[in-house]
Amino acid sequence: MHRSINIQNSLPYDLALKIASSLQVFDVCSLGSCSRFWRELCGSDCLWEGLCKDRWPVIFEDQNYQSETYDQKLTSNSKGWRGLYVSKHNEMAGKVESVADFVERALAYESIEVGNYLKAVELLSSHQFGFKDVQMFLLKPKLNVLLNLVGLHYCIIWLEIPAENVIEALDSSEVSDRQVCVQWWKLGRWFYGFRLRDEYHSKNVSLGDLAASNEEVLGVLHRGAIHEVIRVQISVAKSAHTSWSHQVAQV
Template sequence: MEAPTSGSALSLNRLPDDVALTVVSFLEVCDVCSLGSCSKFWCYLCASNSIWAELYKRRWPALAVASGSLSNPAGSSLIQVVGGGRGECSAEAEEASASSLVPTEGWKAFYINKHRTLAAAVSSVVAYVNGCSQNESLEVGYYLKALGDLCLIKLGFRDVQFLLFSRRLNVLLNLIGLHYSIVCLGIPPNDVKRALLSCQVSERQVSINWFKLGRWFYGFRLPDEHHSRKVSLGELTMGEEEELLAVLNRGALHEVLRVQIAPVTPSTKWL
């Protein structure tokens, strides 16, 4: 077989732009950034407005933009396309959804800025949880406060995967992200389990301890009950572990006197 000439070798190293864009459109943001560092061609292609607009819409579907508004004029703000682009005030303008918002700074910069804003907000929750952890355990009141803070930030499921399903974080934060996804976002448990597996945190374990008020029996109150369960994050997405999520969700109320959550490590001592 004849060796390819330098010209044919060059053509083999460069796909047609439309084919290359199609390939990149299937990648996640980390893969797009990695591919963009391979060559000048891929760097230019992976910075494409259309690619980052799609990544933005994939991660934040509630803020998805109309497919025909992928322009990139100079500037650094956000404009709203209403009234044929002339900016008239009308009833239609008042009812315009987030899908009509167009970033004037370019979709890559817009994506990065939004990610940084959310990451900064989540970092305050991370610092709060780390600060409230005593002897590597967390009382349920602090746990529910962190969960409420995430609800105020309004993270999406992909945000949780990026910012909370990380092995670099305390497993308690992984647990809070799991709880938020299932209970607050209503994500199907099977989808959460797949995300945990993908982020390699599914096998991380926590110990959940709770104390229940002793029942009354013929006029006498029985001793308070101590329950302790060790469970992996993956197991918490299964139906048989719904009781544990219910205990965490209710916190220290009524018959439950105290709930404490701790990471399970080789040095964990059981009460």
């Protein structure tokens, strides 16, 4: 005769909490559906507080912002930190749509000027996106690769995420091989009192290569049209071209 074992008696609560705390949010939700014990543990405030702070470290490192804003939300939210996480997730999803709309409006003949491109990157910063937000919402193969690029640029330059972590995120999202075309024009050099023709450069580069080592192209994107670079355009590499209107609908 087999005797069923009560998980509450066989596994200490603190060990069970440690196991749950090591999981990603989707896995926590799945684990919570296994039994009443796991449902209660996976809905606990101490677990979801950690998930909130892990996903949005920039926000929760700001003690003044946390105490003035999130303590009020927690007080009014009957679901505690879990409800706060869900609310913040939905808020970020809406902000992603605003970034996608901005990029769509800025497109001209399937390409975007670097000034508008950098504004899209700055929008992510103003919305206080975290690395996991970018992974979840922007590093998706169904999106236009220009949105992938905006997310990649933001992670490397603004969040200063280590290259190996960014590459891992690109690989797991299956977007590392997607390519963009970056074109830039530089002022011609002076030669014996005459200025030569402006220099034209064009490179197709994959997102994975940009994250790994292509400092020249990433540098041009980050600096924008300043000093010697008079114009920069970014577009989908021709070999990877697909309809923007179809892809933006996937956001």
